[in-house]
Amino acid sequence: MRGFFSLKTVDEVRDLQAEHFAALRVGMETVPAAEALGRVLGEEVRTPGPVPHFSRSMVDGYAVRAADTAGASQGLPAYLEIVGTVEMGRPAEFAIEPGQCAVVPTGGMLPVGSDAAAMIEHTELLGETTVELAKAVSPGQGVMTEGEDLPAGALCLSPGLRLRAGDLALLATIGVTEVCVYRRPVVAILSTGDEVVPPGATPGPAEVRDANGVALAAMVTEAGGEPRFCGIVRDVEGSLEQAARAAFEGADALIISGGSSVGERDLAKQVLHNLGEPGVLVHGVSLKPGKPTIIGLAGGKPVFGLPGHPLSAMVSFHCLVRPILRRLGGELELREPSLTARLTRKVPSESGRTELVRVRLIGSSTGPLAEPLFGKSAGLTSLTAAHGFVEVPLGVEGLDADAEVRVILL
């Protein structure tokens, strides 16, 4: 029995990540708010004034004094005098006195004196200046009052938030047209391995095309980073170390994938270790697939060595690299879409490693079912067909059919 690495568990790796990587951040830049979808906010945003900044009607109808409508019903309606019409975008030039009301459109500013809006559906016009109201309204009903959504000076968006469409709507509403966001982390990607040729080349009988370059670049993009693919390097007389140094220059992180054989793995580790202090922290994780993963830190920047096999590289990235890159990019709350499902069949596991099993989701009358996609193959098709992963924790000898599991959505 010979061990190639001293394997760390996924939990041990996460502890190390929390210790060494959690505080790393790229710098910030200012961008137009309209182009900030998916960017991570770098500063807190406070409302310059109340939101909304005036009390407005939420219905088409009449701006009223709620007290005038107390007790109004079909049998005993209230009668109000119409003293004017509110126009969109303009303050009314009149006030509402007791017994009076004004026509108001949805979004129209409430005239002084009114404190509620009655829906037109509950009214009947009697002549030109009198309206009959068949339903009482309470103060504030049918209106959104000044500052009701947010008072002036309120913290409305916090640093570390990945901006969504609703956040951009809020920024526009309060007049913020530029925001300070974290830069997208630039992640250099190198593929290596004597058997690897570019996707456009015809591989020899024992060669394979490089799938990791394009797949890892896509995953870096999805994690909010900016991938910089630096090509395929075969190690001839130190060329990998040279290429790694060049790729690392100006990047915020480096990923070398490949080097499947023992000798190549040791080389990748050495190259990553030589990039800077403190060097390689993890060499080998009890994760299946993804065991030969290398994680290090060189001069304040994360460096990774991922397996050559594309499925293994992608699972390892998902589980171990992505959280580090997202934090590096400033994100604070790493939400991961997941859902609960029941397994369609038993998942055997060797229990010595955390296993990420690919599953396909199937609807059923009793809720979603998760069908494990096996094949000893570790073939890519188990990933292209998958909707997500189920984690079989370390030390658990498989999961039973019908077990309730959390599916991490891909």
Place this chain on the structure above:
Amino acid sequence: MRGFFSLKTVDEVRDLQAEHFAALRVGMETVPAAEALGRVLGEEVRTPGPVPHFSRSMVDGYAVRAADTAGASQGLPAYLEIVGTVEMGRPAEFAIEPGQCAVVPTGGMLPVGSDAAAMIEHTELLGETTVELAKAVSPGQGVMTEGEDLPAGALCLSPGLRLRAGDLALLATIGVTEVCVYRRPVVAILSTGDEVVPPGATPGPAEVRDANGVALAAMVTEAGGEPRFCGIVRDVEGSLEQAARAAFEGADALIISGGSSVGERDLAKQVLHNLGEPGVLVHGVSLKPGKPTIIGLAGGKPVFGLPGHPLSAMVSFHCLVRPILRRLGGELELREPSLTARLTRKVPSESGRTELVRVRLIGSSTGPLAEPLFGKSAGLTSLTAAHGFVEVPLGVEGLDADAEVRVILL
């Protein structure tokens, strides 16, 4: 009682959508596969040859004839003669005869005659050319055989699929460097309303900044489209119709948001209706928020009128516009990440409309909890704070506290 529209239920709208919109598709274009993340595949992809195209070892160890290892154990090991070493990327220049084996790295091509790979951990080297094997391997064990993942000519990716990182890995593996994808649907967006000013302007006392332009553009991007914001138009002497025609030119769809008052809504409807046949199909949906939604079809292109209130516009887009745009962009399987949670408290509902309640997710020992974010306000903060929506179906009078609900993740 006066009705402004003849409201359609959400289900009726979905039926109309299936009838009128489901078959609409934008055209296709060819793009580099490496840049196709998130694009929708326009053609089927078949494997040009078997995947993998040679049988390879999945372990570091020895390529063997499985029959030679039958019955091998710690107590009764098998002894094999080492006849060579397989190098990465090169076919072996020798064959494995009975009683023989070869050193093979992970990913190395199996030599002729071998049909399994023994892990080095289960072996002991005895001198230079003999290895002791303490564990039997079965045929195919430790190897991935030619075509095991996919045979030649297999359908591996289908049209209508939104490409993920794993799909790009598969394309690279089989040497596909360009793919035919649907164009991103170009969606023209117009804001209107007498009360609306640009986000960079200072609104008057009864005016509001346009939040819909930026928010709808972001949602179009998220739905795989290409937004084209065409500005804010106040209707003066037919200027809205003119602007709508100009925006619609060269676009695949048009969204006009705003026009909150009755008159403005009627105008937006008329403008959309005049763009082409058959015109407006839906004017008013029993959806809360989002009631004053207009859906139409003009010369084979979808046109929409959305409410002026940003929250209403965004909910309406999510529920009614997004599925149409995703189909228009070629997507076949409209998966929507969701999870099951329990409500922290009662959700009252008026039952006359389908209601989309914003919820915040909270972890708990018994699974995720969904906290409804009310405020009659319909304020934007209920959206920025939300992790998802819970749908209260039409005809249901609210949901009880502790009820199990499906949360559609935002």
